[in-house]
Amino acid sequence: EMGDPDELRKGEAPWKKMSKEELERQYTPSRWVVRLGAEEALRTYSQIGNEATKKARATRRSLLNVPYGDGDAEKLDIYFPEKMSEALPFCMFLHGGYWQSGSKDASAFMVNPLTAQGVTVVVVGYAIAPKGTLDQMVDQVARSIVFVQKQYPRNEGIYLCGHSAGAHLAAMMLLANWTKHEVTPNLKGFFLVSGIYDLEPIMHTSVNDPLLLTLEDAQRNSPQRLLEAGLAQPVDPTCHILVTVGHHDSPEFHRQSREFYQTLCRAGWKASFKEVPDVDHFEIIWKLTQPDYVLNQMILKTIFHEF
Numbered sequence: 073e074m075g076d077p078d079e080l081r082k083g084e085a086p087w088k089k090m091s092k093e094e095l096e097r098q099y100t101p102s103r104w105v106v107r108l109g110a111e112e113a114l115r116t117y118s119q120i121g122n123e124a125t126k127k128a129r130a131t132r133r134s135l136l137n138v139p140y141g142d143g144d145a146e147k148l149d150i151y152f153p154e155k156m157s158e159a160l161p162f163c164m165f166l167h168g169g170y171w172q173s174g175s176k177d178a179s180a181f182m183v184n185p186l187t188a189q190g191v192t193v194v195v196v197g198y199a200i201a202p203k204g205t206l207d208q209m210v211d212q213v214a215r216s217i218v219f220v221q222k223q224y225p226r227n228e229g230i231y232l233c234g235h236s237a238g239a240h241l242a243a244m245m246l247l248a249n250w251t252k253h254e255v256t257p258n259l260k261g262f263f264l265v266s267g268i269y270d271l272e273p274i275m276h277t278s279v280n281d282p283l284l285l286t287l288e289d290a291q292r293n294s295p296q297r298l299l300e301a302g303l304a305q306p307v308d309p310t311c312h313i314l315v316t317v318g319h320h321d322s323p324e325f326h327r328q329s330r331e332f333y334q335t336l337c338r339a340g341w342k343a344s345f346k347e348v349p350d351v352d353h354f355e356i357i358w359k360l361t362q363p364d365y366v367l368n369q370m371i372l373k374t375i376f377h378e379f
């Protein structure tokens with residue numbers, strides 16, 4: 073029956089009707105960029121990430137390669153605001169790269185604009201595939217947040233910002249069982265940027281070659297599916313979740329973000345949705361280096377409660 077939202081929601085997922093080639097295209101973000109060629113866009117993205125990181129390390133007080141666990145990759149970088157203060161808000165950034173590329177050492181995009189406004193920024197490293205499994209990455213991110221909470225118990229909120237695969241890892245924290253850890257982190261907000269929330273379609277693409285996800289792995293790590301099943305309720309009614317997608321992201325990325333936002337709303341979370349105008353999958357993040365970028369403005373308004 074058309075018009076019944078439950079029927080529409082439970083209808084066959086559109087990706088199941090796609091050819092292997094079409095699915096591959098939908099889940100290759102570089103094929104959807106408009107201003108540059110695919111290779112050039114990926115190159116520019118890492119170049120801007122490298123330069124932003126160099127600048128952040130040269131101009132901000134920082135603690136680099138701080139271990140939050142025993143694993144080689146379990147390190148994070150902390151960048152402090154220009155002016156010292158007692159209690160501070162923290163924004164933790166989780167880089168993208170389909171859980172198989174990217175590094176904290178090239179991902180300090182938001183550091184200078186946010187630290188200029190009094191936010192401490194933490195850029196998290198995690199063990200990408202094939203070294204790490206997705207379950208390990210989810211656990212590492214949870215432990216990195218617990219580490220920040222324990223180091224800075226007087227924080228004025230921990231905010232998570234993740235891009236693409238990093239948005240998936242951030243969204244998985246909505247389902248984390250903090251009782252396994254010594255503290256419950258003071259999570260106050262989520263900024264989910266061009267993320268993937270249902271992993272089942274990517275099982276059928278080359279993204280899965282190094283990940284080797286089984287159907288069970290994909291389902292156990294799909295926040296879309298886990299929230300639909302009612303496995304997480306908002307504990308803090310003030311916790312805000314911003315779901316954003318780039319105007320030039322592929323239709324599948326748009327569908328994933330829209331459906332995740334709708335599911336968050338149904339589950340009772342304080343969520344909002346924003347399609348960022350005129351940006352692709354990479355510009356949506358590299359523009360975080362610009363203080364006047366709309367996403368920085370939304371992040372700062374959320375952190376400083378200016379709504």
Ligand SMILES: N[C@@H](CC(=O)c1ccccc1NC=O)C(=O)O
Pocket residue numbers: 099100101102103114117168169170171174235236237238
């Ligand atoms: N191989 C992908 C790269 C990619 O998806 C990506 C690259 C950098 C940061 C995020 C990415 N996507 C999701 O995590 C592509 O060509 O678009």
